Amino acid sequence: GDSVTQTEGQVALSEEDFLTIHCNYSASGYPALFWYVQYPGEGPQFLFRASRDKEKGSSRGFEATYDKGTTSFHLRKASVQESDSAVYYCALGGTTSSGQKLVFGQGTILKVYL
Amino acid sequence: GPKVLQIPSHQIIDMGQMVTLNCDPVSNHLYFYWYKQILGQQMEFLVNFYNGKVMEKSKLFKDQFSVERPDGSYFTLKIQPTALEDSAVYFCASSSPTGGVYEQYFGPGTRLTVL
Numbered sequence A: 001g002d003s004v005t006q007t008e009g010q011v012a013l014s015e016e017d018f019l020t021i022h023c024n025y026s027a028s029g030y031p032a033l034f035w036y037v038q039y040p041g042e043g044p045q046f047l048f049r050a051s052r053d054k055e056k057g058s059s060r061g062f063e064a065t066y067d068k069g070t071t072s073f074h075l076r077k078a079s080v081q082e083s084d085s086a087v088y089y090c091a092l093g094g095t096t097s098s099g100q101k102l103v104f105g106q107g108t109i110l111k112v113y114l
Numbered sequence B: 001g002p003k004v005l006q007i008p009s010h011q012i013i014d015m016g017q018m019v020t021l022n023c024d025p026v027s028n029h030l031y032f033y034w035y036k037q038i039l040g041q042q043m044e045f046l047v048n049f050y051n052g053k054v055m056e057k058s059k060l061f062k063d064q065f066s067v068e069r070p071d072g073s074y075f076t077l078k079i080q081p082t083a084l085e086d087s088a089v090y091f092c093a094s095s096s097p098t099g100g101v102y103e104q105y106f107g108p109g110t111r112l113t114v115l
Helices: none
Strands: A003-006 A010-014 A019-021 A023-026 A032-038 A045-050 A056-059 A062-065 A075-077 A086-093 A108-113 B005-007 B010-013 B019-024 B031-037 B044-050 B053-057 B065-068 B075-079 B088-095 B110-114
Touching: A003 A086, A010 A019, A019 A108, A023 A032, A023 A086, A032 A062, A045 A056, A045 A062, B005 B088, B010 B019, B019 B031, B019 B088, B019 B110, B044 B065, B044 B075, B075 B088
Parallel strands: A010 A108, B010 B110
Antiparallel strands: A003 A023, A019 A075, A032 A045, A032 A086, A056 A062, A062 A075, A086 A108, B005 B019, B019 B075, B031 B044, B031 B088, B044 B053, B065 B075, B088 B110
């Protein structure tokens, strides 16, 4: 079945550092790719999506580019803030096997220190 | 932005009892979902529901599980009887068919503890 792998379980950065969270997927067909963010006590919130190869999704300074060749959708942000501390999930959907459901990665805990 | 509400936020019950988790989805959404997240593990799809019917369910959606949305009220997940392995956070989500794969809006979750 389809799957999503996030390499980093936890990332610790200082404010204004550059962020990269790696996401790779394995899917039948041509999935749509998503990033969700989850703050303490809340459910995951949609951050952005990309549906085609080379398409860039972005929101709130975060961005990721769909790369079909490397089956990746890495999340990046040029300068993180303490308020970015949260859990970040990469997800896919829209394949024959995933249907309308989202298949999530394991999540990456981001902690940003002053 | 649009909000999905879940009631209760935390439920503690004894094994073998019945539990109903309630979800108030975004008002104009037509697709509804339940996901399960065991502490420290990734979120996993349970079931999705549209037009009064289960559209798709995973192997985690055991025979003891059922979902319904009577007359446009809460979208509910019922577990009867509960088992210890049902302890988890259950997230409800809803989405609207705007084309392609849908942006899902999640509630804050219900933490279920089965003793």
